């Protein structure tokens with residue numbers, strides 16, 4: 001099976017937050033951001049696998065910063081690790097105040113796991129991942145460790 005680099009499937013999704021996405025205090029609902037993350041991660045996973053994918057897991061979802069109506073939310077998704085049919089995507093969300101010169105800041109991040117499905121809906125193998133930077137290699141090793149730990153926990157049941 002062919003190999004694919006992290007940059008070949010990277011995906012970015014941005015959107016200005018509207019009042020309908022927020023609570024009465026003007027803070028955006030967490031679920032709105034999680035949906036954007038899932039969409040952005042799903043695009044990158046499909047780009048990597050070149051087939052349909054489903055979300056199976058969300059790990060380490062952590063909100064560092066509130067997001068307000070009127071701010072630009074920028075989701076960034078990269079394949080962090082691939083198993084045989086599963087792919088873990090690192091998704092980072094930044095917020096930018098369009099009325100100021102301040103740079104966008106990280107508001108939250110998480111790892112979303114997707115599984116590639118063939119046309120019958122069965123899990124299908126995905127291309128190997130080509131790592132291009134030391135940071136990608138580091139994240140890959142951490143995610144691989146967790147993946148193998150989970151597999152061995154499953155197998156011991």
Ligand SMILES: CC(C)(COP(=O)(O)OP(=O)(O)OC[C@H]1O[C@@H](n2cnc3c(N)ncnc32)[C@H](O)[C@@H]1OP(=O)(O)O)[C@@H](O)C(=O)NCCC(=O)NCCS
Nearest residue numbers: 053054055056057082083084085086087113115121122123
């Ligand atoms: C994804 C799905 C088809 C996998 O079916 P399955 O019978 O568990 O298949 P397998 O046991 O062969 O597992 C396939 C892969 O999924 C991974 N996987 C399954 N459940 C997982 C979980 N909860 N967390 C992480 N990975 C998981 C396995 O580790 C395996 O990865 P690998 O091939 O890289 O080693 C099935 O669990 C499913 O349909 N889940 C619901 C998905 C869904 O509806 N999502 C929301 C809508 S998008």
